[in-house]
Amino acid sequence: MIDKSVASPAEAVAGVKDGAVVLVAGFGTVGIADDLLEALHEQGATNLTIVHNNAGNGDTGLARLINSGRVAKVICSYPRSGDYSAFLNAYRAKTLELELVPQGIISERMHAHAAGLGGFFSPVTAHTKLAEGKETREIDGVLYVFEKPLKGDIALLRAKKADRWGNLVYDQSARNFNPIMAMAADLSVVQVNEMVELGSLDPEAVVTPSIFIDRVVVVGAKA
Amino acid sequence: MTSSDKTATYKPLNRDQMAWRAAQDLQEGAYVNLGIGMPTRAASYVPDGREVIFHSENGILGLGPKPEPGTEDENLIDAGKNYTTLIKGGVFMHHADAFLMIRGKHLDVSLLGAFEVSEAGDLANWTTEDPSFPPGVGGAMDLAVGAKEIRVIMDHTDKGGKPRILKTCRLPLTAPGCVKRIYTNLAVIDVTEQGLFVREMVEGMTLEQLQALTEPKLQLANNWQSLTPPAMAA
Numbered sequence: 001m002i003d004k005s006v007a008s009p010a011e012a013v014a015g016v017k018d019g020a021v022v023l024v025a026g027f028g029t030v031g032i033a034d035d036l037l038e039a040l041h042e043q044g045a046t047n048l049t050i051v052h053n054n055a056g057n058g059d060t061g062l063a064r065l066i067n068s069g070r071v072a073k074v075i076c077s078y079p080r081s082g083d084y085s086a087f088l089n090a091y092r093a094k095t096l097e098l099e100l101v102p103q104g105i106i107s108e109r110m111h112a113h114a115a116g117l118g119g120f121f122s123p124v125t126a127h128t129k130l131a132e133g134k135e136t137r138e139i140d141g142v143l144y145v146f147e148k149p150l151k152g153d154i155a156l157l158r159a160k161k162a163d164r165w166g167n168l169v170y171d172q173s174a175r176n177f178n179p180i181m182a183m184a185a186d187l188s189v190v191q192v193n194e195m196v197e198l199g200s201l202d203p204e205a206v207v208t209p210s211i212f213i214d215r216v217v218v219v220g221a222k223a
Numbered sequence: 224m225t226s227s228d229k230t231a232t233y234k235p236l237n238r239d240q241m242a243w244r245a246a247q248d249l250q251e252g253a254y255v256n257l258g259i260g261m262p263t264r265a266a267s268y269v270p271d272g273r274e275v276i277f278h279s280e281n282g283i284l285g286l287g288p289k290p291e292p293g294t295e296d297e298n299l300i301d302a303g304k305n306y307t308t309l310i311k312g313g314v315f316m317h318h319a320d321a322f323l324m325i326r327g328k329h330l331d332v333s334l335l336g337a338f339e340v341s342e343a344g345d346l347a348n349w350t351t352e353d354p355s356f357p358p359g360v361g362g363a364m365d366l367a368v369g370a371k372e373i374r375v376i377m378d379h380t381d382k383g384g385k386p387r388i389l390k391t392c393r394l395p396l397t398a399p400g401c402v403k404r405i406y407t408n409l410a411v412i413d414v415t416e417q418g419l420f421v422r423e424m425v426e427g428m429t430l431e432q433l434q435a436l437t438e439p440k441l442q443l444a445n446n447w448q449s450l451t452p453p454a455m456a457a
Contacts (some may be wrong), residue, residue: 025339027281027318030297063389078361081304091357100358104278104322104365111319123368126398130360163360172315174298176281179317208318 004166005195005216010040012189014049014215016045016154019072021111023152023181024052024062028081031154031174033191036217037061040156051110051152053103053177055087066090071153074149077103079192100130105147107180113149114183122147152185159208162192166213169204175207182212189215231426235379235408240452242269244423245334245406246377249275256325258301258335258348265334276312278330280362282321282383285313294355302362326449327361327367333370335363336376337402339392342439344402346375349392366396367398379407379436386438388412388419409433412449418442423450 006012013036016022022040026032048071055076056063063086065071069146075094079087088097101109102124112120121144125131135146150170157178159168168190182188195218235444236244242264249269256278257263259420265266266288269275277286280302286309290296295306309315316324339347349363367373388405400429405412410433419441424433426449434441 028300029298030281030304079357080359088357093354098357099361101362102364103318103362104326106320107318124328124364124398126268126368127396128364129395130364169297170315172296173279173283173300174307175279175317177318180240180319 002163004213005164005218007217008119009035009217009219010042012036012191012215013154013156015037015187016040016043018045019049020045020052020153021049021151023155023185024179025155025157025176025178026052027053027173027176031055031170031178032061032160033174034038034061035191035217036156036189037065038039039213041065041068041070046181047072049075050061051075051106051150053077053106054081055084057082057084059086063087064192066096069095071096073097073099075101075106076100077101077106091135102130106150107122107152109147110180110184112147113151117149119123119146119148120220121145150184152181153187155185155188155191157182157188159190159192161194161196161201162190162213162216163196163201163210164191164197164216165210166216167201168192168208168212169201169205169212170207179208182208187214188212189217191217191219193220194218228400233409233425233432235425236450237408237427237443237455239264239268239408239455241269241376241408243355243455244376244450246270246281246298248374249273249332251275253331254284254324254329255329255334256370258333258363258366260336261304262334262336263301265376278321278324279307280321280325280366282318283307283309283313283326283428284316285310285426286367287313288449308316317377325365328369328371330370332347332364332372332374333366334376334409335366337375337387338394340375340377340405340414341387341389342393342398342414342419343390345421346373346397347392349397352395363397367401373401374404375402377408379409384436386436389438412441413444420444421447424447425450436446
């Protein structure tokens with residue numbers, strides 16, 4: 001019997017290696033796997049590359065990893081969101097590297113990896129500073145910039161409900177990057193509010209099919 | 224002529240009036256993305272009876288008004304990370320699809336804020352190059368290339384009264400040649416291959432006065448009108 005559920009967030013993030021690329025879903029403070037990030041902090045892997053839309057908030061989760069000196073690089077679109085003091089301090093101290101990527105390009109680069117593609121040409125950033133050093137090509141009179149695929153060693157995800165196979169449904173705008181990151185990592189782990197019986201999720205409404213999910217941990221709804 | 228003489232005979236629009244003006248151009252059935260900040264206010268001023276569908280980069284099509292106090296949902300936020308609501312018929316999608324809609328010419332209008340716009344419609348709205356802060360681009364570059372029409376809403380001048388509509392942008396570009404219409408606190412200006420055309424100016428303003436606050440040459444459209452929004456508290 002397939003059962004991807006694990007007993008704890010610690011078990012969910014077991015095995016993450018130093019230097020890993022960690023896909024962290026979420027937008028602002030919504031749809032973030034807070035408990036998995038805390039568990040990753042306890043787990044101890046360091047020299048991490050974090051892929052996330054923002055760059056941590058307050059002093060928990062991703063911000064705590066940064067404060068503990070565990071993050072070598074952040075790939076994000078918008079670090080200046082909420083209380084990003086942890087990132088700002090490390091950025092100013094030059095203890096971490098920032099790769100700034102437009103929001104839709106981050107998601108599409110992961111989508112490309114998930115789809116087995118070697119990258120894509122995009123009009124976004126053409127003729128701007130962010131295209132400097134990148135390959136470009138004119139197609140039908142329009143300048144495009146080549147973007148490479150982006151792959152995670154692990155994706156830390158948050159969903160509303162799962163079944164034991166790992167089929168997932170989300171909660172409104174907490175969906176955001178979760179389904180894309182689920183498809184783009186070697187190991188995709190998800191914290192959910194609720195585990196439901198196999199067969200009880202409407203197959204027409206499942207957003208992430210189980211093939212993309214490796215581990216599921218139930219942490220309950222936010223207090 | 225002193226600057227007080229120049230401003231004595233007209234009154235700039237306040238931010239809600241600017242948002243109101245931009246909203247009047249959103250057509251029935253349009254799919255529209257509103258940028259963070261002033262563009263977001265336009266959602267409140269769509270004329271009654273007109274159905275306009277708002278898109279949010281974080282995966283919402285059918286964004287509604289702010290929730291009533293006490294009804295906020297922690298998992299329902301807009302691109303500015305403020306609590307929002309979903310209208311009837313509204314749906315959620317993941318980020319790659321949200322940006323496919325943005326990039327792939329599916330949206331009718333993208334209404335953005337700006338620091339500077341050039342006479343060629345170049346847009347600079349993502350960085351002021353302040354070295355003490357990390358840069359952030361968010362969805363700005365995606366939004367500036369993909370909609371069928373890019374419009375900008377911004378103050379006509381900076382806080383020191385210097386033009387923000389320029390011959391060439393001084394700040395790093397978000398995208399070249401993308402802006403088609405500019406709504407400012409003084410005027411509505413179209414960017415065309417023949418140059419900048421003033422469609423509307425606030426009441427009492429002359430083209431000479433507007434030109435003094437604008438770097439590239441302005442032309443008055445034949446059918447130009449006075450820009451007269453309803454009174455609104457600032």
